[in-house]
Amino acid sequence: xxxPIYTYGSAVLRKVAQPIQKDYPKxxxxxxxxxxxxxxxxxxxxxxxxxxxxxxxxxIDLEPLKEDNPEIGNFNKTxxxxxxxxxxxxxxxxxxxxxxxxxxxxxxxRAKRIKIKFLDQDFNEHTEVxxxxxxxxxxxxxxxxxxxxxxxxxxxxRRQLLKSKITSIxxxxxxxxxxxxxx
Ligand code: NI
Numbered sequence: 001x002x003x004p005i006y007t008y009g010s011a012v013l014r015k016v017a018q019p020i021q022k023d024y025p026k027x028x029x030x031x032x033x034x035x036x037x038x039x040x041x042x043x044x045x046x047x048x049x050x051x052x053x054x055x056x057x058x059x060i061d062l063e064p065l066k067e068d069n070p071e072i073g074n075f076n077k078t079x080x081x082x083x084x085x086x087x088x089x090x091x092x093x094x095x096x097x098x099x100x101x102x103x104x105x106x107x108x109x110r111a112k113r114i115k116i117k118f119l120d121q122d123f124n125e126h127t128e129v130x131x132x133x134x135x136x137x138x139x140x141x142x143x144x145x146x147x148x149x150x151x152x153x154x155x156x157x158r159r160q161l162l163k164s165k166i167t168s169i170x171x172x173x174x175x176x177x178x179x180x181x182x183x
Contacts, residue, residue, distance in 0.1 A: 004052075005041060108150050
């Protein structure tokens with residue numbers, strides 16, 4: 001089932017999401033629906049707050065990038081209750097977008113490398129180190145669980161320039177190819 005994606009201005013995007021337990025109701029179905037929603041919207045990552053649930057769950061599938069970037073194209077993860085336990089001091093800039101902030105793409109500084117602990121869909125624990133583009137995508141999705149959005153991290157000057165675009169997103173006046181739920 002394709003779910004509406006909550007856009008900038010929705011209160012749920014600003015909450016710190018809460019950990020879940022293995023008995024969370026219909027978790028497999030929820031994860032399946034999140035994938036369907038993400039693929040339909042042509043995204044590569046989606047966090048539960050973006051579909052209105054303030055829980056610590058995110059999915060990433062970089063398959064759409066496979067053709068141009070074969071080295072990252074097989075990255076496909078579901079992360080439950082993730083915690084980034086190390087951020088490298090080295091920061092790199094890269095362009096980001098977000099299904100909750102349609103039509104905006106900006107450069108964001110992120111740690112080049114992170115170490116993250118998470119549970120997979122079967123609640124097995126993993127600790128992984130990611131670099132570069134994958135580290136960026138994971139940090140972006142993880143930020144959603146902390147109530148942060150990538151536009152918070154752009155320079156004040158750029159943010160000023162984005163103001164009117166963001167206002168129209170808040171008002172639900174931005175056209176998208178997917179179903180959205182605005183504040
Ligand atoms: Ni996002």
